[in-house]
Amino acid sequence: MNTDSNKLLLSVDLAGTLLFAVEGGLAAVAANLDLLGVMVLAFATALVGGIIRDVLIGAVPPASLRDWRYTATAFVGGAIVFFLHPYIRQIPAGVIVTLDAAALALFAVAGTEKALVYKMHPFIAVLLGTITGVGGGTVRDVLLTQVPNVLRADIYATAAMAGAVVMVAATKLRAPPTFAAISGGLVCFLLRVISVWQHWNLPKAIAR
Amino acid sequence: MNTDSNKLLLSVDLAGTLLFAVEGGLAAVAANLDLLGVMVLAFATALVGGIIRDVLIGAVPPASLRDWRYTATAFVGGAIVFFLHPYIRQIPAGVIVTLDAAALALFAVAGTEKALVYKMHPFIAVLLGTITGVGGGTVRDVLLTQVPNVLRADIYATAAMAGAVVMVAATKLRAPPTFAAISGGLVCFLLRVISVWQHWNLPKAIAR
Amino acid sequence: MNTDSNKLLLSVDLAGTLLFAVEGGLAAVAANLDLLGVMVLAFATALVGGIIRDVLIGAVPPASLRDWRYTATAFVGGAIVFFLHPYIRQIPAGVIVTLDAAALALFAVAGTEKALVYKMHPFIAVLLGTITGVGGGTVRDVLLTQVPNVLRADIYATAAMAGAVVMVAATKLRAPPTFAAISGGLVCFLLRVISVWQHWNLPKAIAR
Numbered sequence: 001m002n003t004d005s006n007k008l009l010l011s012v013d014l015a016g017t018l019l020f021a022v023e024g025g026l027a028a029v030a031a032n033l034d035l036l037g038v039m040v041l042a043f044a045t046a047l048v049g050g051i052i053r054d055v056l057i058g059a060v061p062p063a064s065l066r067d068w069r070y071t072a073t074a075f076v077g078g079a080i081v082f083f084l085h086p087y088i089r090q091i092p093a094g095v096i097v098t099l100d101a102a103a104l105a106l107f108a109v110a111g112t113e114k115a116l117v118y119k120m121h122p123f124i125a126v127l128l129g130t131i132t133g134v135g136g137g138t139v140r141d142v143l144l145t146q147v148p149n150v151l152r153a154d155i156y157a158t159a160a161m162a163g164a165v166v167m168v169a170a171t172k173l174r175a176p177p178t179f180a181a182i183s184g185g186l187v188c189f190l191l192r193v194i195s196v197w198q199h200w201n202l203p204k205a206i207a208r
Numbered sequence: 209m210n211t212d213s214n215k216l217l218l219s220v221d222l223a224g225t226l227l228f229a230v231e232g233g234l235a236a237v238a239a240n241l242d243l244l245g246v247m248v249l250a251f252a253t254a255l256v257g258g259i260i261r262d263v264l265i266g267a268v269p270p271a272s273l274r275d276w277r278y279t280a281t282a283f284v285g286g287a288i289v290f291f292l293h294p295y296i297r298q299i300p301a302g303v304i305v306t307l308d309a310a311a312l313a314l315f316a317v318a319g320t321e322k323a324l325v326y327k328m329h330p331f332i333a334v335l336l337g338t339i340t341g342v343g344g345g346t347v348r349d350v351l352l353t354q355v356p357n358v359l360r361a362d363i364y365a366t367a368a369m370a371g372a373v374v375m376v377a378a379t380k381l382r383a384p385p386t387f388a389a390i391s392g393g394l395v396c397f398l399l400r401v402i403s404v405w406q407h408w409n410l411p412k413a414i415a416r
Numbered sequence: 417m418n419t420d421s422n423k424l425l426l427s428v429d430l431a432g433t434l435l436f437a438v439e440g441g442l443a444a445v446a447a448n449l450d451l452l453g454v455m456v457l458a459f460a461t462a463l464v465g466g467i468i469r470d471v472l473i474g475a476v477p478p479a480s481l482r483d484w485r486y487t488a489t490a491f492v493g494g495a496i497v498f499f500l501h502p503y504i505r506q507i508p509a510g511v512i513v514t515l516d517a518a519a520l521a522l523f524a525v526a527g528t529e530k531a532l533v534y535k536m537h538p539f540i541a542v543l544l545g546t547i548t549g550v551g552g553g554t555v556r557d558v559l560l561t562q563v564p565n566v567l568r569a570d571i572y573a574t575a576a577m578a579g580a581v582v583m584v585a586a587t588k589l590r591a592p593p594t595f596a597a598i599s600g601g602l603v604c605f606l607l608r609v610i611s612v613w614q615h616w617n618l619p620k621a622i623a624r
Contacts, residue, residue, distance in 0.1 A: 031563065033568050034619065035618045036566070040573075056263070058269055062472065068540060071540060123280065143554075146353065147353050148351060150245075151244065151245035151248055203242065204241070205237045205243075264478065332484060335487060336481075355559065355561050358456075359559065360448070360453055413445045413497070
């Protein structure tokens with residue numbers, strides 16, 4: 001891969017990190033936390049999913065602690081929320097959902113790819129891709145003592161998992177890596193956006 | 209060890225995984241989570257104790273992520289609960305307690321043994337064996353924002369710890385490995401079952 | 417370093433561990449947990465910050481599981497609380513705050529130094545030093561299903577972070593290691609004690 005496409009990938013990755021950090025910071029402000037709380041939740045939401053993945057596959061120190069730009073980006077996201085949150089809140093929900101779906105797709109695909117590079121079983125790679133996408137938000141909710149939203153609400157982790165499945169399948173079928181990544185990412189993104197738009201939910205077990 | 213006894217060990221291990229997964233799934237259904245929530249809690253309850261142990265002793269990727277059959281078994285347990293929970297709930301409590309005590313004994317003994325194989329100090333091996341037994345349930349409770357049951361209720365982690373102590377002691381006294389494992393497992397199992405039957409509890413500090 | 421100063425360092429480290437363990441045990445008693453709950457919270461509060469740091473930098477098994485004296489000290493702290501908590505509660509708050517600030521300073525400085533030894537980026541070393549200082553208390557609060565205190569209350573993690581920054585800066589300026597450690601520790605300790613005394617708090621984002 002040439003340097004330009006590497007730069008592009010890094011930029012996209014940092015953009016996803018920034019967005020997740022902003023969402024984590026907004027949750028902290030809503031919970032009335034102080035400046036440090038905003039920073040911690042921005043960091044946790046943006047980076048903990050990838051950190052859990054890296055610890056589990058044995059890639060320590062985790063990528064986001066090897067390259068200071070990830071942590072710095074997360075804290076910039078927290079600072080933006082802290083100082084500008086009245087303006088950020090005015091961004092229409094549709095825009096937030098769309099950007100969040102894009103970041104989710106990116107994280108899920110990147111996590112799946114890294115797991116495959118580390119020779120994990122395809123089934124486990126799907127699991128790790130999903131954790132990369134939703135792990136940060138889960139830890140954020142636990143720190144706020146809320147039952148993690150992904151465990152009870154609509155199609156979110158499911159979209160990440162679907163994208164990971166498509167990516168693993170495409171890779172196993174020897175599709176070119178870029179094609180596999182884009183297919184998986186698109187499936188995740190579209191499934192998430194459409195499910196919000198159409199109010200799709202996962203079934204619940206019927207208590208009889 | 210010959211292949212037949214290896215197969216037996218794997219079967220027993222997967223049976224324990226399935227049982228813990230079913231219990232995690234039932235907790236998710238009781239908390240009104242959706243299909244994904246049931247799967248996540250089944251996975252967490254069944255496998256996270258062992259995953260924490262493996263990360264702490266440096267055995268990464270953790271065993272349950274190296275062999276896809278563990279994860280698959282956990283998800284099968286979740287699916288069973290999701291589709292059949294009205295029937296599963298009719299299983300008498302005594303049967304559940306007995307099976308759960310058996311799975312706890314199995315996990316505690318297996319966790320202790322692995323820690324000893326990795327040359328951990330006997331005292332730390334007891335700790336890691338206990339974490340293997342109760343770590344999954346603890347994370348399940350945290351995800352449901354409940355104070356972990358093991359921290360406040362009756363003899364559970366204590367039974368795991370007693371089994372681990374017996375196993376370490378027998379190993380240090382050069383007892384045959386199978387004997388050490390069976391003694392430790394029996395102590396854990398019997399202590400747990402008898403304590404439920406006799407309503408034993410750990411003492412609490414008296415607030416004076 | 418000669419043996420005497422090594423012994424001194426170990427003693428100081430174990431003293432900090434004991435103090436954090438006592439604080440964790442007191443939180444468990446206040447939450448009406450049983451003997452095991454007291455032990456688990458003592459362990460978590462005293463050692464989990466350092467364990468997270470070690471897992472993240474790839475130093476596994478973590479130092480506190482390699483040397484059984486750390487775990488033993490944590491459990492001694494738990495036992496002291498369990499049997500003597502009516503007396504411990506009579507210790508004046510000012511003494512507790514001062515001792516706690518000293519332990520926080522010690523953990524933050526030790527964590528930062530270890531991260532630097534493992535060649536982490538200075539920015540990440542500050543983060544890991546802070547996690548070493550406050551990680552245990554955060555996990556304790558999560559186990560008690562409380563929003564972690566460090567996320568919402570006064571200058572605590574901030575003091576740890578300030579001490580870590582001073583230590584990293586002094587190290588980069590080629591100050592002697594002992595000088596760097598003592599400067600960082602003093603800044604953390606004084607900032608914490610003065611902030612309690614003067615009721616300093618971090619700003620919150622103004623909800624407009």
